[in-house]
Amino acid sequence: MTITPAGSAQALAAALRHDDPSALGALLDNLPADGPALVPMVVLAKAHRSLDLLLARGFSPNETRVDRLAGLHLVDDAKMVRTLVAAGGDVNLASPSGTPLHLAAANAGPPVLKALLDAGADPNATHEGPVTNFTPLEIACELGRTLAVKALLARPPAPATCFFLTAGFVTRKGKKPLAVLDLLLSAFGADLEPVVGYDFLLHIASKAGSLEGVELLIKHGAAVDRPDREGRTAAFLAIHAAFGGLAPRPEHVEVFRRLAAAGANLDQRCGQVTPRELARQHRVALS
Structure with missing residues (x-):
């Protein structure tokens, strides 16, 4: 300079x-x-x-x-x-990098975030850049900044945003994403009503074979036997996906077993077959 x-x-x-x-x-x-x-x-x-x-x-x-x-x-x-x-x-001044709350979500601590929110910063403002369209909460979640996530959850977003944000983490692995998911489920609950065209959170995690996601959803009280619009339960989706491809998927078998251990009704008919019958067909033992 x-x-x-x-x-x-x-x-x-x-x-x-x-x-x-x-x-x-x-x-x-x-x-x-x-x-x-x-x-x-x-x-x-x-x-x-x-x-x-x-x-x-x-x-x-x-x-x-x-x-x-x-x-x-x-x-x-x-x-x-x-x-x-x-x-x-x-506090809502736009820039190519977002509003002050966007940058604080990425860089600052909870006291700064609280001060901005108390001063009227918009927690639902979206980034004005050409590539991203994230809210401050979404930025904090993506970066795994759990303290920032906690601070921003003081102003929860609209229900649809809550669902999409949480759904994006139920299939992820790693310490930080799972810590973020735990916070989101604590704030929004495990049985968020899905947006039209999407599955329940437990169904998404089960179909993806995400044992960590299923564990957290069960921990936060997800209803294990709720059928989707086609009458399929999470247990059915897990065991069906385990043997529905070219090769068996052991991670889906583990999800199926975890749901069974959580009390899922394996005799709930999904179309012409029950989850238990599918498990027997493929010699899946339940402990």
Whole structure:
């Protein structure tokens, strides 16, 4: 970064590093009009007293850098959120990287997320970029940021979004995705009403052979015998998928056994056959 007169860049960096409003104030009159956006710089430096000075001097809390990010997009301090908002900062200011809540979902801690939500940040805002269309909660879930997920679940989304978001995690593996799924099921329940054209969550996990997903759904009280629109139970879908392809799928057999252990009715007829009859045909033993 080059700022004239010579040495101003170093002096500015030192003023922000030490949060010295007197030193910063002495530099303001000499900084060029086309210099860097100072409010975002002060926010990144976490220089509270310097931020107070800039706002008192009439600097806009919505001042943006060349990448269109303002202080609220970059903030990692709840007190600074409140300071910027009190001065007129827009908590829903759009940018190529999303709103402040989008960036906080990816980078900040729960206190910042709470401060933004309390100030009116829209938890259902979608990213304006050309590739993604995620809400802040979806971003936190995708990144496996469980503390951020907890904070954002204080403002739950619409039912359809709840279903799609949770359905996207019932077939995933790994510590972080399963931790996210556990949080979503705690917030929304395991028996979310599916969107038209989709299966119940337990049916999705069973058909995919996701034992981890089935375990969590059972833990959160999923109804194990509820039939889908075609009269098929989760146990039927699991055992049917286990032997419905070119080769047996042992993961689906394990899901079938887990559902049986959870009390699934294996004699509930699905079309012309029951899950128990299918299991016997393929010599699947139940412990």
